[in-house]
Amino acid sequence: MKNKLTIKDVKELLAGDVDQNDLELLADDKRTGVQKLLTQYFKKEQQKSELIEKFHKKEFLERDYWDHGLTVAGVDEVGRGPLAGPVVTAAVILPADNTLYEVDDSKKLTAKKRDKIYRQICEQAIDISIGVGSPQLIDRENIYHATELVTRDAIDRLYLKPDHILVDAMTIPVNIGQTKLIKGDSKSLSIGAASIVAKVSRDRLMSAYDKLYPEFGFLKNDGYGTKEHLHALDEFGRTPIHRLSFSPVRNTKKVYQTPFS
Incomplete structure (x- = not known):
């Protein structure tokens, strides 16, 4: 097999289901490109194994x-x-x-x-x-x-x-x-x-909400009190989606005015 397969063939082979015999034959292939692909393959397999092991640990409580x-x-x-x-x-x-x-x-x-x-x-x-x-x-x-x-x-x-x-x-x-x-x-x-x-x-x-109130940068800060958000609060005032019970908003007297107000 190893003398017939191109590097592209080996890459396609390793992207699918590979049996142990194929892996042993590829391991004997001295071409640098093949060995590099093999290294990448085993690294991905190790990551997949670790991911599945972590998955089984996370379903421990549900499994019962x-x-x-x-x-x-x-x-x-x-x-x-x-x-x-x-x-x-x-x-x-x-x-x-x-x-x-x-x-x-x-x-x-x-x-x-x-x-x-x-x-x-x-x-x-x-x-x-x-x-x-x-x-x-x-x-x-x-x-x-x-x-x-x-x-x-x-x-x-x-x-x-x-x-x-x-x-x-x-x-x-x-x-x-x-x-x-x-x-x-x-x-x-x-x-x-x-x-x-x-x-x-x-x-x-x-x-x-970011489209309704673009001045506040909600797309980036998700509504958290970032420097940009606090600056906009001071400059433009609180909007209907601000929480009045939170002190930075409560301390803001200005109310946001829409372009259509």
Whole structure:
């Protein structure tokens, strides 16, 4: 085989299913290009193996429920700290046979990677629900309680009532058993999936708000109190999506005027 295959042929071979005999023959091929391709192949295989091992560790908590025919929902939130925009929660119920190997804490992923995995979650999940807490709800209830209420909304809006909930370090006011995890989005597959769904959903909302209020740079800062955002708040005033209960906004007397005001 090795004398007949070109470098291009070897590259195509290694991109598909390769048996041990092929690998042994390629290992004897002294061409630099072949050895380089082999090195890249084994590196990718090692990364794939580590990813799958990490995946199995993350589904450890869910697996006990799945093995007993029970459903478990992972829940997470995003947007508790910003000065503007909603707090968004997500509840995700995954099947036992999912192949979401790349799910991780959404903060560890690039926007491009999040979008890719978000689509995979939507394709494979049994059920997904979103809860959105407005700035007005946050101002009325305080951010922590508003998050609890919106998380409850996400659970209540699921078509399938879960047998158990895995949640990232908070208590949801519903009558369903819950396991609270510190940094759960890094430890649980379901919570990690929920963190991605919540993050992508909120980012899309902030992208829409960026078009309404371009002076604040919401597309870049997601509503957090960056230098650019605080400067715009002083210059243009607070918008309807700003949280009045947060001190930098509360201390701003000026109200944003739209071009059509």
